[in-house]
Amino acid sequence: MTNPATNPTSIATVSLSGDLAEKLQAIAAAGFDAVEVFENDFLTFDGGPREVGRMVADLGMRISAFQPFRDFEGMPEPLRARGFARAERKFAIMNELGTDLMLICSNVSPQALGGIDRAAADFHELGELAGRFGVRVGYEALAWGRHVNDYRDAWEIVRRADHERIGLILDSFHTLARQSPLSPIASIPGDRIFLVQLADAPKLDMDVLSWSRHFRCFPGQGDLAVAEFMRAVAQTGYAGPLSHEIFNDQFRAGSARRLATDGIRSLIALADQAEPHLPARATVLDVEFIEFALDEDTAADLARLLAALGFRHTGQHVSKAVARWSQGGINLLLNTETDGFAQSHAIMHGPGACAICLRVDDVDQAMTRALGLKIQSFEQAVGPGELHIPAIRGVGGSLIYFTQPSGELGQIWERDFAAVAPAAGAPSPARLARVDHISQSMDYEEMLSWLLFYTSLFALERIPQLAIADPAGLVESRPLVSPEGGVRFVLNGSQATRTLSSRFVSEHFGSGVQHIAFSAPDIFAAVQAMREAGLSFLAIPENYYDDLEARHGLDPAFIDRLRDHHILYDRDGEAEFLQVYTHVFAQRFFFEIVERRGGYAGFGAVNAPVRLAAQAREARPVTMPRSLREL
Numbered sequence: 184m185t186n187p188a189t190n191p192t193s194i195a196t197v198s199l200s201g202d203l204a205e206k207l208q209a210i211a212a213a214g215f216d217a218v219e220v221f222e223n224d225f226l227t228f229d230g231g232p233r234e235v236g237r238m239v240a241d242l243g244m245r246i247s248a249f250q251p252f253r254d255f256e257g258m259p260e261p262l263r264a265r266g267f268a269r270a271e272r273k274f275a276i277m278n279e280l281g282t283d284l285m286l287i288c289s290n291v292s293p294q295a296l297g298g299i300d301r302a303a304a305d306f307h308e309l310g311e312l313a314g315r316f317g318v319r320v321g322y323e324a325l326a327w328g329r330h331v332n333d334y335r336d337a338w339e340i341v342r343r344a345d346h347e348r349i350g351l352i353l354d355s356f357h358t359l360a361r362q363s364p365l366s367p368i369a370s371i372p373g374d375r376i377f378l379v380q381l382a383d384a385p386k387l388d389m390d391v392l393s394w395s396r397h398f399r400c401f402p403g404q405g406d407l408a409v410a411e412f413m414r415a416v417a418q419t420g421y422a423g424p425l426s427h428e429i430f431n432d433q434f435r436a437g438s439a440r441r442l443a444t445d446g447i448r449s450l451i452a453l454a455d456q457a458e459p460h461l462p463a464r465a466t467v468l469d470v471e472f473i474e475f476a477l478d479e480d481t482a483a484d485l486a487r488l489l490a491a492l493g494f495r496h497t498g499q500h501v502s503k504a505v506a507r508w509s510q511g512g513i514n515l516l517l518n519t520e521t522d523g524f525a526q527s528h529a530i531m532h533g534p535g536a537c538a539i540c541l542r543v544d545d546v547d548q549a550m551t552r553a554l555g556l557k558i559q560s561f562e563q564a565v566g567p568g569e570l571h572i573p574a575i576r577g578v579g580g581s582l583i584y585f586t587q588p589s590g591e592l593g594q595i596w597e598r599d600f601a602a603v604a605p606a607a608g609a610p611s612p613a614r615l616a617r618v619d620h621i622s623q624s625m626d627y628e629e630m631l632s633w634l635l636f637y638t639s640l641f642a643l644e645r646i647p648q649l650a651i652a653d654p655a656g657l658v659e660s661r662p663l664v665s666p667e668g669g670v671r672f673v674l675n676g677s678q679a680t681r682t683l684s685s686r687f688v689s690e691h692f693g694s695g696v697q698h699i700a701f702s703a704p705d706i707f708a709a710v711q712a713m714r715e716a717g718l719s720f721l722a723i724p725e726n727y728y729d730d731l732e733a734r735h736g737l738d739p740a741f742i743d744r745l746r747d748h749h750i751l752y753d754r755d756g757e758a759e760f761l762q763v764y765t766h767v768f769a770q771r772f773f774f775e776i777v778e779r780r781g782g783y784a785g786f787g788a789v790n791a792p793v794r795l796a797a798q799a800r801e802a803r804p805v806t807m808p809r810s811l812r813e814l
């Protein structure tokens with residue numbers, strides 16, 4: 184039985200950025216057993232095949248395949264003879280590389296002749312040649328092959344070639360992109376499959392070749408049914424390598440180390456999906472707290488803002504300079520420690536959210552799953568009697584802490600915080616109830632990494648990615664939501680350099696929390712109370728409200744109230760969404776207040792360009808990088 188948790192792991196060198204040596208180092212560091220050497224990486228390498236073979240071996244890996252070999256089967260003479268001569272040269276190279284498997288992808292040449300028996304005869308003869316070199320040949324159907332574009336035809340050719348050195352190569356992308364049925368895979372004998380290649384892809388309406396060459400991604404990052412494909416493969420008893428083969432423009436530009444780690448994480452998550460071996464994905468019940476790392480002055484400013492938003496200083500950490508501000512079910516921590524993690528975060532990134540604590544159903548299981556997915560844990564010394572709160576590394580080096588409803592980890596506020604007596608006078612009612620969503624900005628190239636991180640660890644569902652117009656370019660926005668509404672994350676990234684999202688990343692040395700949205704049971708009452716406390720909100724242009732009236736046919740009196748409160752509005756069927764924004768704090772992050780009516784599930788994407796334009800007007804002008812100014 185194929186067990187994806189025990190099959191050797193492999194990845195094609197084409198999947199990563201860098202030169203061959205850099206790729207191999209990143210692949211080995213991530214823990215892969217093998218690599219598929221792409222011919223182009225070999226041709227551009229300044230060293231012979233033996234040297235490549237030695238590099239791979241020295242890194243403790245082996246070469247799972249040498250590829251691709253193109254346009255071989257079904258050729259008329261003299262192309263046919265030339266194909267055999269080319270293959271012979273490559274077999275000799277493979278002997279020096281130290282790999283025994285060549286991948287031949289189905290012929291795309293206009294000169295190729297069809298016919299299963301013709302192709303089978305070519306492969307039988309090639310099998311004889313391969314035998315003389317002690318190598319094997321695997322045949323893969325490209326989804327755009329001229330005569331063979333379905334794995335079932337490739338298998339029929341392999342079957343009729345009837346040669347022990349000729350086998351089949353399955354590639355999840357080609358199979359799933361063509362929507363070939365998966366059940367016939369199960370009846371292929373596992374030992375006739377020489378290699379299984381894995382790739383996912385987002386659903387896109389485009390020609391399959393461009394889709395494959397530019398948009399493949401790791402399983403779990405796209406929309407294809409790779410787990411179902413894996414379950415079919417598992418039934419064959421295939422015991423060979425599972426090899427990522429990702430052609431992707433972002434991957435080619437990204438960090439090879441990060442991507443190789445994502446590749447391993449993807450394989451682990453996929454194996455777990457096909458046949459569970461880790462605790463289930465963690466259910467997030469709520470956001471326990473969000474922690475800000477700040478200097479004293481900025482903390483005082485933020486405290487004033489929080490007070491105006493209706494938060495109260497309710498607790499003080501028993502041993503650290505950490506204040507708890509709360510309202511409804513929301514807890515915000517202001518950390519002004521002068522050493523430790525928060526301080527180093529503040530020095531590196533400026534004032535901002537350095538940690539998020541999530542209340543999950545079971546912390547031990549969440550941590551076991553995280554470590555199983557090779558997510559880094561984080562340890563920091565705790566004072567005597569204080570709770571040890573397990574944590575992992577999240578976006579931009581920030582932390583994700585875990586608490587749970589029961590046991591010690593359900594007692595963080597009692598154990599680690601001393602209550603602060605409420606101020607005199609009648610307590611004002613809570614205007615804000617919960618954290619509605621947390622929006623994180625990141626480099627565009629990192630978006631798929633964090634998507635995989637969040638969705639492999641937590642029971643979060645993806646809702647479709649949106650492109651939002653910032654005045655300075657497009658921002659991709661990717662929401663991840665827990666079905667029960669325990670938490671929502673929105674990942675933002677932009678390829679344009681001057682969008683608010685990109686400036687956040689470039690001006691603050693990395694990814695992080697750009698805004699936090701709180702839910703209000705009554706957004707009008709909340710805004711009213713906050714204004715009375717001296718707060719003002721992001722100004723929204725008059726044109727927006729005129730358009731709202733035209734778009735939704737709302738009652739003019741209601742529109743007047745929205746306008747007066749600077750509230751943005753959206754509707755989806757009967758469900759309604761109201762949202763309002765604070766000004767940006769410390770040129771760094773801002774708060775949003777939302778009211779969801781009737782189960783509205785989105786984030787007001789139609790309003791995002793209006794908000795971004797308003798923020799761009801308020802933002803300080805783009806400053807030239809120092810190095811340029813000094814020229």
Ligand SMILES: O=C(O)c1ccc(O)c(O)c1
Nearest residue numbers: 251288323354395396428
């Ligand atoms: O895009 C290609 O040409 C190509 C080459 C080799 C493969 O294994 C593959 O899946 C695609």
Ligand SMILES: [Mg+2]
Nearest residue numbers: 323354380428
């Ligand atoms: Mg392939």
